Amino acid sequence: MSKTTGNTRTGFYICHCGTNIAGTVDVEKVVDYVSKLPNVVVAKHYKYMCSDPGQEMIQKDIRDQNLNRLVVAACSPFLHERTFRNVASQAGLNQFFFQMVNTREQNAWVHLDALASTEKAIDLARSAIFRVAFHKPLEQKKVPIHPGVLVVGGGIAGIHASLTLANAGKKVFLVEREPTIGGHMAMFDKTFPTLDCAACILTPKMSSVKNHPNITMWTYSEIESVDGYVGNFKVNVKKKPRYIIEDLCVGCLDCIDACVYKEPRFFDEFNQGLSKRKPVYIPFPQATPQLVVIDPETCIDFKSNKCKKTCVDVCERKAIDLNQQPEHKEIEVGTIIVATGFKPFDASGVPYYGYGVYPNVYTALEVERLINASGPTSGEVVMRDGSRPEKIAIIHCVGSRDKNTNLWCSRVCCLYSLKLAHLLKEHTHADIYNFYIDIRTPGKMMEEFYYRMAEEGTKFIRGRVADIYPDLTDEVHRRLIVKAEDTLISEIIKVPVDMVVLSTGLEPRADANDVRRMFNITCSTEGFFIERHPKLAPVNTFTDGIFLAGCCQGPKDIPDTVAQAGAAAAEALALIDSGFIELEPNTAFVVEVDCSGCKSCVPLCPYSAISYQEDKKKAYINEALCKGCGTCVASCPSGSIKQNLFEDEEIYSEIDGILNYTNIYEVSECC
Amino acid sequence: MPDKPKIAMYWCASCGGCEESVVDLAEDILFVLDNVDIIFWPVALDFKKSDVEKYKDVEIVASLINGAIRSTEQEEMVRLLRKKSKVIIAYGACAQLGGIPALANEFQKEEILRYVYEEAPSAVNPDKKRPQAQFKDDDRETELPELWDTVRTLEQVIDVDYYLPGCPPSSKLLKEAVLVLLSGILPSKGTVLAPDLALCEECPRKDTKPTDLSFTEFKRPNMHNIDPEKCILSQGFICIGPATRSGCGAMCIEGNMPCTGCYGPTSRVKDQGAKILSSITSNISGKTEKEIDAILEGIPDPVGTFYRYGMAGSLLRKKVDF
Amino acid sequence: MLLDENKSQSGSQGWQPKIIAFFCNWCTYTAADLAGVSRIKHAPNARVIRVMCSGRVDPQFILDSFAKGADGVLVGGCHPGDCHYQEGNYKCLRRFQLFKRVVESFGINKDRLRLEWISASEGDKVRLVINDMVAKVKALGPLSLPKKFSEWDKEMNIIEEKIAGKEEAVHA
Numbered sequence A: 001m002s003k004t005t006g007n008t009r010t011g012f013y014i015c016h017c018g019t020n021i022a023g024t025v026d027v028e029k030v031v032d033y034v035s036k037l038p039n040v041v042v043a044k045h046y047k048y049m050c051s052d053p054g055q056e057m058i059q060k061d062i063r064d065q066n067l068n069r070l071v072v073a074a075c076s077p078f079l080h081e082r083t084f085r086n087v088a089s090q091a092g093l094n095q096f097f098f099q100m101v102n103t104r105e106q107n108a109w110v111h112l113d114a115l116a117s118t119e120k121a122i123d124l125a126r127s128a129i130f131r132v133a134f135h136k137p138l139e140q141k142k143v144p145i146h147p148g149v150l151v152v153g154g155g156i157a158g159i160h161a162s163l164t165l166a167n168a169g170k171k172v173f174l175v176e177r178e179p180t181i182g183g184h185m186a187m188f189d190k191t192f193p194t195l196d197c198a199a200c201i202l203t204p205k206m207s208s209v210k211n212h213p214n215i216t217m218w219t220y221s222e223i224e225s226v227d228g229y230v231g232n233f234k235v236n237v238k239k240k241p242r243y244i245i246e247d248l249c250v251g252c253l254d255c256i257d258a259c260v261y262k263e264p265r266f267f268d269e270f271n272q273g274l275s276k277r278k279p280v281y282i283p284f285p286q287a288t289p290q291l292v293v294i295d296p297e298t299c300i301d302f303k304s305n306k307c308k309k310t311c312v313d314v315c316e317r318k319a320i321d322l323n324q325q326p327e328h329k330e331i332e333v334g335t336i337i338v339a340t341g342f343k344p345f346d347a348s349g350v351p352y353y354g355y356g357v358y359p360n361v362y363t364a365l366e367v368e369r370l371i372n373a374s375g376p377t378s379g380e381v382v383m384r385d386g387s388r389p390e391k392i393a394i395i396h397c398v399g400s401r402d403k404n405t406n407l408w409c410s411r412v413c414c415l416y417s418l419k420l421a422h423l424l425k426e427h428t429h430a431d432i433y434n435f436y437i438d439i440r441t442p443g444k445m446m447e448e449f450y451y452r453m454a455e456e457g458t459k460f461i462r463g464r465v466a467d468i469y470p471d472l473t474d475e476v477h478r479r480l481i482v483k484a485e486d487t488l489i490s491e492i493i494k495v496p497v498d499m500v501v502l503s504t505g506l507e508p509r510a511d512a513n514d515v516r517r518m519f520n521i522t523c524s525t526e527g528f529f530i531e532r533h534p535k536l537a538p539v540n541t542f543t544d545g546i547f548l549a550g551c552c553q554g555p556k557d558i559p560d561t562v563a564q565a566g567a568a569a570a571e572a573l574a575l576i577d578s579g580f581i582e583l584e585p586n587t588a589f590v591v592e593v594d595c596s597g598c599k600s601c602v603p604l605c606p607y608s609a610i611s612y613q614e615d616k617k618k619a620y621i622n623e624a625l626c627k628g629c630g631t632c633v634a635s636c637p638s639g640s641i642k643q644n645l646f647e648d649e650e651i652y653s654e655i656d657g658i659l660n661y662t663n664i665y666e667v668s669e670c671c
Numbered sequence B: 001m002p003d004k005p006k007i008a009m010y011w012c013a014s015c016g017g018c019e020e021s022v023v024d025l026a027e028d029i030l031f032v033l034d035n036v037d038i039i040f041w042p043v044a045l046d047f048k049k050s051d052v053e054k055y056k057d058v059e060i061v062a063s064l065i066n067g068a069i070r071s072t073e074q075e076e077m078v079r080l081l082r083k084k085s086k087v088i089i090a091y092g093a094c095a096q097l098g099g100i101p102a103l104a105n106e107f108q109k110e111e112i113l114r115y116v117y118e119e120a121p122s123a124v125n126p127d128k129k130r131p132q133a134q135f136k137d138d139d140r141e142t143e144l145p146e147l148w149d150t151v152r153t154l155e156q157v158i159d160v161d162y163y164l165p166g167c168p169p170s171s172k173l174l175k176e177a178v179l180v181l182l183s184g185i186l187p188s189k190g191t192v193l194a195p196d197l198a199l200c201e202e203c204p205r206k207d208t209k210p211t212d213l214s215f216t217e218f219k220r221p222n223m224h225n226i227d228p229e230k231c232i233l234s235q236g237f238i239c240i241g242p243a244t245r246s247g248c249g250a251m252c253i254e255g256n257m258p259c260t261g262c263y264g265p266t267s268r269v270k271d272q273g274a275k276i277l278s279s280i281t282s283n284i285s286g287k288t289e290k291e292i293d294a295i296l297e298g299i300p301d302p303v304g305t306f307y308r309y310g311m312a313g314s315l316l317r318k319k320v321d322f
Numbered sequence C: 001m002l003l004d005e006n007k008s009q010s011g012s013q014g015w016q017p018k019i020i021a022f023f024c025n026w027c028t029y030t031a032a033d034l035a036g037v038s039r040i041k042h043a044p045n046a047r048v049i050r051v052m053c054s055g056r057v058d059p060q061f062i063l064d065s066f067a068k069g070a071d072g073v074l075v076g077g078c079h080p081g082d083c084h085y086q087e088g089n090y091k092c093l094r095r096f097q098l099f100k101r102v103v104e105s106f107g108i109n110k111d112r113l114r115l116e117w118i119s120a121s122e123g124d125k126v127r128l129v130i131n132d133m134v135a136k137v138k139a140l141g142p143l144s145l146p147k148k149f150s151e152w153d154k155e156m157n158i159i160e161e162k163i164a165g166k167e168e169a170v171h172a
């Protein structure tokens, strides 16, 4: 081990974390061992190192014993590295004279063998003690936070977050992919558990977004690229052409009437295809913004260039522009909230439920539209074959809680099934059968809601539905048989019904992986974005300055979505109002006198932070652009690039500390 | 007139090139001879081991030892010189890093002996005789040096004060070293007496090296023409220059051949082979194993390529298991 | 000696391999934390060194680990396309494809060196990979390069004795 400079006085502290660590790792033995290592002046164990008394103990030692290095063996650095860095700096030590040993998450919690676990703790403690001797005092660079915020996704999550931020005086850019904001909530008639009308609570918020002076709302738009880092993101947004000049259109909808298609003929996305629309359309009456869209896929003029363009003629405001091109906007923001929501499970993924085969099998979202007063049937439950149901089966957990589809519980399906049972009963007076596995109703007022619904006479059958098939014996009704095992009476039952409602679960969006890459955040194997910490940082991501809200992070209901959106807005506000952020100083730098100007590193940097100085004939790293991956450091053939916090010596000493016993003795002799 | 400083020169497992490099001093050798007393130089002067033994400990000002150490005799001699000398200079790549002879560390001693004495096309040895350390014939008893299993650098055997890199060291560096020695102001122990900057620094083709290196193939100098104007590495020929100390004056490049790394790594690098490998491969263009491997086919012998002079002194030293 | 070396190397059931694991901060290190939070038990032989990106893993670190006594070296990074720094893992992979050939040429069994892509959500993969690697390295037995180095160097001591013997003879 090469020598360290100066007189190194290290304090070592290992935390019991109650019994979390001390239950497996013999902390006394670790302290006993470490206290004999070179450079170690103090070695202690304590019940909760992160508690006030724990922190004060360390600070007192730093002062009284003149410690100049600090090692804490406790939980993961992701949890408390900042805490202990603060402890060091409050005691007058540069905060980077500190090294943390992950003794809980990566040791005590994952091993059963106490002896092996203790040995590992000792190895890693020694490693940190060797390493910290090489640490250098570093300064964190402060960068100002741009006050603008980008919100991606205009569902209820994005809407709520945008309004919160805008009301606090921040400039918000809300980017929504569809022609209107509103997300899934805009499709519902009523919402559980209060059964208040979704439109009544959502549309005012939508128009507030539209009219808020602090919000720039771009619908029918996509994020094309995100560059930069916390405080200073550069985002490119593409506004897809809707072939309408937004500033001129007043939403009179005359063009829709004037379209050469007299009748609507095309799949209406908003109504789940339960109705038709024209090539020029507005998704739904309260769509925000109140602007029509022309769909180039179905518009005759785009296909043949031979349309009479009656829509263009009819528009008094000359708002239709069939030659509109995509618009590209570049914006700068300091923080980003990702609120891209979910996608319902595709019901055809469970073929034996016959979705897409039997016309009277519906998904829940379709039923939401059917019973919606402004839906395709104006709220009349008229089925695809024109009849009205007398018997309805609602099947829970479609695409949830099943190894063959998705393992997770989608959290809202039981409750919206109850809601739909109530609404369907209200609209049709039909007999309603709920087939469930378990009724899951956590949350305020939810169980009460269940009881209320149960009292209305809806029947509950506990059992997973195995099959749905046409009842060929009953020519009159042409019903569907729902076959399931009623697990309460252990009997196979067959219930003939007119209508089947599939309560499909919530899934990540199909493009979750692309979105995640774009924003440099992580997602679970299934595709929900991962929060920094499930309890302590539930709306943060691993990328500073990027926050999560709503169902893109996991299935949840509207109250939770809104709460989370508020939290994400608050986190963004906290960052913005602190004015600046301190960056980790783990950037790389070229030691100019050592550099031979071989240029090998220049093409390696993904951020183009490395340039070749023609005058000096040496490489140079622009600290502001370097994000600190260390790739160029590992590749420099003459060892002339260093990375702060991860210098070669620091890593070699870590290796040394883990492995080489004899070296300890050499050091102890020389110091 | 006080005695001139005594200098010894010795060779171990080497090709003789280092000795040659001393002669390459040309007329400067006269200057050297004026100023020092060469008391031991087997290749040129008729002194014996017993002559060295006669000197008092550290009476010799400096011993310049070239060649790797791989036999008992070599060990014996270098230990003796260490005892008698104030300063030991590892002279040349073999003494410093093992050099070409250290490529033997890729093989077992037995494999080498078998090949040389039995299997080599030129071997005529029907009785499969091998040299033996001890040999008795009637009343005579002879002893031969024994070959080691491992080829070593000089510092792996004795304490070394300075290193003069190169295969062989350039006469310029040698002259500078002699001047330093004569000046009496010695650099700190362990110093490599060559610039601590990589070869690209002094390479005449430096300006032609692009800043967007990206390898799509690797070529070998015996199979393709090298453009004499452009950076050799950028043409896809492996050039170890970026990971090798300068001081040679980029002689190989001047001769339109890539640098093979004989001056060893800079002081900041522990393992020259690993470091140049890291640098060159990072700039390969592929992203999948298949694409990458296809490009790497152009480097059929990475150990021979990247550890040509440095095997004994590398972190792993030799092949560990056979 | 501070801690009995044999005891410390042995753990509770005889020789236990020591594996140095270079884990990328964003994926594999986080996954190892996740394994902890989920209490996914696995073999206690890996010693994790955190780096910001698998691109920071200098092949020298791997050789140094072996030379200092590691029985195996594991490098964990983000899946292709997922590197937090966009391309660091590709550079790691490019080096690895050639470097593993070098390490094998040096007589180190390929099972002692492993590169794995483990994303932040793959806590269980941490267990699988570590357990599998430990089992394979256990089957290979200790690498113990420091011990090998001193064994190789024994051929030097012979001559030392010889010189010492001779001098005695001269003095006598």
Ligand SMILES: Cc1cc2nc3c(=O)[nH]c(=O)nc-3n(C[C@H](O)[C@H](O)[C@H](O)COP(=O)(O)OP(=O)(O)OC[C@H]3O[C@@H](n4cnc5c(N)ncnc54)[C@H](O)[C@@H]3O)c2cc1C
Pocket: A152, A153, A154, A155, A156, A157, A158, A175, A176, A177, A178, A181, A182, A183, A184, A185, A188, A190, A191, A192, A193, A221, A222, A223, A339, A340, A341, A342, A343, A344, A364, A365, A368, A412, A416, A419, A504, A509, A515, A549, A550, A551, A552, A556, A557, A558, A559, A561
């Ligand atoms: C059938 C059904 C009934 C439900 N009923 C209730 C109920 O009664 N009560 C209740 O509390 N909860 C209910 N829920 C749950 C509720 O839908 C969700 O909690 C809520 O919609 C989540 O809102 P969100 O903003 O996170 O997501 P979403 O509503 O999915 O909104 C996300 C928005 O982001 C946009 N977007 C996506 N990707 C991008 C991108 N890359 N760029 C730009 N924009 C993008 C989408 O177009 C969308 O507008 C129900 C769910 C279902 C499936």
Ligand code: SF4
Pocket: A587, A588, A604, A605, A606, A607, A608, A609, A610, A621, A625, A626, A627, A628, A629, A630, A631, A632, A633, A643, C085
């Ligand atoms: S450390 Fe990474 S980000 Fe920084 S200059 Fe080097 S390659 Fe670029």
Ligand code: SF4
Pocket: A598, B199, B200, B203, B204, B205, B206, B209, B230, B231, B232, B233, B234, B239, B240, B241, B242, B253, B259
């Ligand atoms: S030829 Fe070799 S030494 Fe010269 S610039 Fe190119 S890489 Fe460097």
Ligand code: FES
Pocket: C024, C025, C026, C027, C028, C052, C053, C054, C055, C076, C077, C078, C082, C083, C084, C085, C086, C087, C088, C089
């Ligand atoms: S950040 Fe994980 S491999 Fe680059």
